[in-house]
Amino acid sequence: MKLKIENVSKVFKDKRAVDGVNIELTNGVYGFLGANGSGKTTLMRMLATVLRPTSGSISFNGEDIWKMDDRYRNILGYLPQHIGYYKHFSVEKFLSYIASLKGLNKNKANERVEELLQTVNIIDKRKVKMGKLSGGMKQRVGIAQALLNNPKILIVDEPTAGLDPKERIRFRNLLGEISKDRIVLLSTHIVSDIEFIAKEILIMKDGKLIEKDTPQNLMERIQKKVWSVQAEETDIPYYQGSYKVGNISRGTEGIQLRIISEEKPSVRAVNVSVNLEDLYLYYFDEEVGA
Template sequence: MELRIENLTKQYGSFLAVNDLSAVLTCGVYGLLGANGAGKTTLMRLLCDIQLPTTGTISYDGQDIREYGDRYRNVLGYLPQDFGYYPDFTAMKFLLYMSAIKGLSKGYARQRSLELLDEVGLLQVRDKKIKTFSGGMKQRLGIAQAMLNDPKILILDEPTAGLDPKERVRFRNLISSFSRNKIVLLSTHIVSDVEYIAGDILVMKKGKFIHEGKPDEIIHTVDGKVWECRVANGEVPSLEMKYNIGNMRTEGETTILRIICETKPLENAVNAAPNLEDLYLYYFSDEEEHII
């Protein structure tokens, strides 16, 4: 099973949201990292066939997804970033409605909905109206609907937004157990989510993949660029202006800074082992905040 992206471009006026992307996704969990406006959401919409590319193709097992049509949608699960809902529907009714759209038989839809509500921790509130749900509960319901048809391709746009740490752990475990023999693509700003569950990471910037690979391999691209040093508290503001600071921890009169920089920033700075968050800061600290 493979999802092949070839020379994919999506242009809005003069703005290139996705710029000549090519990639091959096979079974596994892919983490899509990128700042706001990098083109992640657009790419996901193209993969879901709910936006037309300006140029390029996406093929599933060798056939264009547009030709695949309903058969492609039959193996697809999608959670959009701006997930809508019907406020007067109960959680159970909403899943039954989505099951009908996904072509599940009535009996199986009920059983599957109950299973998923249990897995996302909403079984007890299945008969409550969605309008009474918190943001996290709605998000969990969104995750459940995406998995209703046991999709072979699961695309999740910011699935952990609004989830508390406990819910995020539950979500990561759910995805991990679900992802066997499936293609799962998830985008997030929360680097640790990707770090824990993604087998491969796609780093996206200005509509292009700037890095692809296993987390360890990608992290190595910032080897020698992460530094730690201890400075007097008074020096911190000027250093913040000058350097890309990843982390800071105050200890009495001094502060330990984690600086992401090409060259040694201070005399007493020492190289530190990079992590995925350092990589994110290295590539996206200068990104403007705008959403596509």
């Protein structure tokens, strides 16, 4: 399978939300990283045929997805950032209703609903009205509806919002399991959601795709730019004003600052191993408050 994005742009009035993106995607999990306004949600909405590109093309196995029409949507699963629910429907009824919209026959729909209630761990909520669910529970239902038609392409935008750490791990493992014969696109601000399952990470900034590589390769590029510095309390304002400070920890051995810097920030600074949070800070430091 191949999903190909060629020179795709999307313009809203005077704002270029997506700017000339070119990507080829095959089976596996791809993690989108980007600050608010980076264009990742707009791009995902175009891949889900919610929005049409202003220019450029998107094709699946060589065929334009807009010309494929329902044939494309039949192989697509989509969980947007915000999904509408019928608050008076029970969880089970809502999923059955969505299954019918996706063209599943009654027997197949019942089978998939039962399976997915188990998968997302809400079988005990099957008779509960959607309007009575917590945000995290609604998110689990959203994940289930995206998987109803056993899609070849799964697009999930901020899917773990509202889930506790245990459920995030559960969902992350699920994506890893199903990605061997699917294209999975995952957008998140929680970098641990993609650190261990993403085949490649796509970094978007100001509407442009600025990096696309494996997590390991991306982190290796900044390996010599992440430092640990032992500091005094009075030193902290200086470091915060002069460098990207990712973490301040106070322990028995004093204060340790985690700093992203091209240059060694102090004679006492030592290089430390890199994680995806460092990578995010390296590209999007303006999103991190002091």
